[in-house]
Amino acid sequence: MQEKGTISIHTENIFPIIKKFLYSDTEIFLRELVSNSVDATQKIKRLASLGQYNGELGDLRVEVAFDEAAKTITISDNGLGMTADEIKKYINQIAFSGATEFMEKFKEAKDANEIIGRFGLGFYSAFMVADKVEIETLSYQEGAQPAHWTCDGSTEFEISEGSLAERGTEITLHINKDSEEFLSKSRLQEILDKYCRFLPVPIKFGTTTESVEDGVDEEGKPKYNSIEVDNIINETNPIWTKAPSELKDEDYLDFYKQLYPFSEDPLFWIHLNVDYPFNLTGVLYFPKLKKDFEVQRNKIKLFSRQVFITDEVKDIVPEFLMLLHGVIDSPDIPLNVSRSFLQADSNVKKINSYITKKVADKLAELFKNDREGYEQKWGDIGLFVKYGMVSEDKFYDKAKDFVLLTNTDKKNFTLDEYKTKVEPLQTDKDGQLTYIYTNDPSKQDAFIQSANRKGYDVLLMDSPIDTHFVTHIENKLEKTSLKRVDADVADKLIKKEDAPEHVLTEEQATKVKAIFDKAINKPAYKVELESLSPDELPVTVTMDEFMRRMKDMAAMGGGMGFYGSMPDNYKVVINGNHKLVSRILQDDNEEVQAQLAKQAFDLALLSQGLLTGAELTEFVNRSVNLI
Numbered sequence: 001m002q003e004k005g006t007i008s009i010h011t012e013n014i015f016p017i018i019k020k021f022l023y024s025d026t027e028i029f030l031r032e033l034v035s036n037s038v039d040a041t042q043k044i045k046r047l048a049s050l051g052q053y054n055g056e057l058g059d060l061r062v063e064v065a066f067d068e069a070a071k072t073i074t075i076s077d078n079g080l081g082m083t084a085d086e087i088k089k090y091i092n093q094i095a096f097s098g099a100t101e102f103m104e105k106f107k108e109a110k111d112a113n114e115i116i117g118r119f120g121l122g123f124y125s126a127f128m129v130a131d132k133v134e135i136e137t138l139s140y141q142e143g144a145q146p147a148h149w150t151c152d153g154s155t156e157f158e159i160s161e162g163s164l165a166e167r168g169t170e171i172t173l174h175i176n177k178d179s180e181e182f183l184s185k186s187r188l189q190e191i192l193d194k195y196c197r198f199l200p201v202p203i204k205f206g207t208t209t210e211s212v213e214d215g216v217d218e219e220g221k222p223k224y225n226s227i228e229v230d231n232i233i234n235e236t237n238p239i240w241t242k243a244p245s246e247l248k249d250e251d252y253l254d255f256y257k258q259l260y261p262f263s264e265d266p267l268f269w270i271h272l273n274v275d276y277p278f279n280l281t282g283v284l285y286f287p288k289l290k291k292d293f294e295v296q297r298n299k300i301k302l303f304s305r306q307v308f309i310t311d312e313v314k315d316i317v318p319e320f321l322m323l324l325h326g327v328i329d330s331p332d333i334p335l336n337v338s339r340s341f342l343q344a345d346s347n348v349k350k351i352n353s354y355i356t357k358k359v360a361d362k363l364a365e366l367f368k369n370d371r372e373g374y375e376q377k378w379g380d381i382g383l384f385v386k387y388g389m390v391s392e393d394k395f396y397d398k399a400k401d402f403v404l405l406t407n408t409d410k411k412n413f414t415l416d417e418y419k420t421k422v423e424p425l426q427t428d429k430d431g432q433l434t435y436i437y438t439n440d441p442s443k444q445d446a447f448i449q450s451a452n453r454k455g456y457d458v459l460l461m462d463s464p465i466d467t468h469f470v471t472h473i474e475n476k477l478e479k480t481s482l483k484r485v486d487a488d489v490a491d492k493l494i495k496k497e498d499a500p501e502h503v504l505t506e507e508q509a510t511k512v513k514a515i516f517d518k519a520i521n522k523p524a525y526k527v528e529l530e531s532l533s534p535d536e537l538p539v540t541v542t543m544d545e546f547m548r549r550m551k552d553m554a555a556m557g558g559g560m561g562f563y564g565s566m567p568d569n570y571k572v573v574i575n576g577n578h579k580l581v582s583r584i585l586q587d588d589n590e591e592v593q594a595q596l597a598k599q600a601f602d603l604a605l606l607s608q609g610l611l612t613g614a615e616l617t618e619f620v621n622r623s624v625n626l627i
């Protein structure tokens, strides 16, 4: 048998195209060829189980080997093999619907994955690294003859009688000059580790030395012998392929350590397992958060039937869960198409909502079954939960029952619990609830103490996501508004009917305002006189809640650019009922009045860290003089 022929592509020559466009990730040739071999071994197993093959199955395995001197890499398997006719059918007639379509599409393709998977060119990726490829194969079919195929990367091929005596396929790549890096043990091992570590059939790559017990020496101590054993690079049954009921916590933790050797134990994990309406398995872990969580992105590995595809899981995993670690395996994710296509894919959308739901369910379960443990983990998971609530309404609906609000006493409350707690004292005269929060408890300490004195509770909202979270829950919660503790003096944070009476006459009030206006003398600070309780501070500086929040958002790039460019405006509240104010009024020396007013104002600035530079120096000097 000797035959020459032409590979059926109706366009000139496909190989230069493959080589040219796929240059950047040539290493995937190995993934493609090894997966073909794995498929071939799985097919023979299936045929045997269906009774269509009655021969010996043998030890099903795939072997990768290389020969540095001969410049070859060989991938062999004892799968179902091919007859010469099958080679012609499966290898020669590149199975894509039309060469024209291919030619149209390759122009837009950005990487090898896009072309190779889309057009069933897995085998041909060999030509990215080889000048010449040979196939030796023997089909499982009764009476099949071994076949040999060779092709030098042009559209010409040659089929002749082969030499294999055992069922299976052996593919030899004659590595080209530019790809000699692949003729190295460490490089091949690296690629195998990356893509083939969890393939379902043992993959052998060379041998390794193992020491085994071999009897005892004269003193009765065990003797050891070194022996060469096959180096199997993969684990054929990774945990995500098993049923959760078969697994213990240690198994999940061991697997985590295997994937991320230097990480701390995860907080908890979720075993994903669904086969309708799409097929998906996997294990997702909640890591212990580090401060620099940016570094932790892209820690989820995406597999398709245990073949590693990528760790770019954007779109498949909701944005707010990108910090999760672990693996997802789904044959239903279109792995080889462009991003925009992926976003629009209905399976991807379903998978995305499935993951969101599973994560929400897991959190709900943890919260319900072990509230104490959940609260301990809140520092790590709070950010995910809040981010999820802000970014996805469906998640909000579930998370509203297990999100925790933490107050300045470090006590945690659910939204409902908190409402019940603060309702009696923090409802204003119109029936509107006010939640008071701080984003910087040390800087806003004076305000927090004032609020506490009135019996108000203060929430801690000091993480970066809280700026958005505050606005979001305010929109969601009924008849509730949130105010930062320094948005106003404590007496005014929540409008009640019974405001303390003014002790000053109108004439005195005008006079006090004029004294402070003159002493402060800054257009950005608007002086107002209020009748607060006498034990509140004489002067308080506040910034309006709305304006401040818009500015915070502008600073975080939240699209409030207009507010970002507005000057800071503060309100200076003078407590007309404080005895210092009476003292200022009683003094008949204008100089002293001004000094006292300025001093009280500076103290207010100081308590909020607003007094700096020359003004701070002036304050210190003035204080020394006053003493």
Ligand SMILES: Nc1ncnc2c1ncn2[C@@H]1O[C@H](COP(=O)(O)OP(=O)(O)OP(=O)(O)O)[C@@H](O)[C@H]1O
Pocket: 032, 036, 037, 040, 077, 079, 080, 081, 082, 090, 091, 116, 117, 118, 119, 120, 121, 122, 123, 124, 169
């Ligand atoms: N080691 C092998 N043993 C038996 N048949 C093989 C082997 N390698 C390839 N084939 C046959 O050649 C066909 C073409 O392989 P190729 O990798 O080009 O495409 P594919 O595997 O069908 O698709 P893709 O690689 O894109 O998933 C396979 O479908 C299979 O029938």
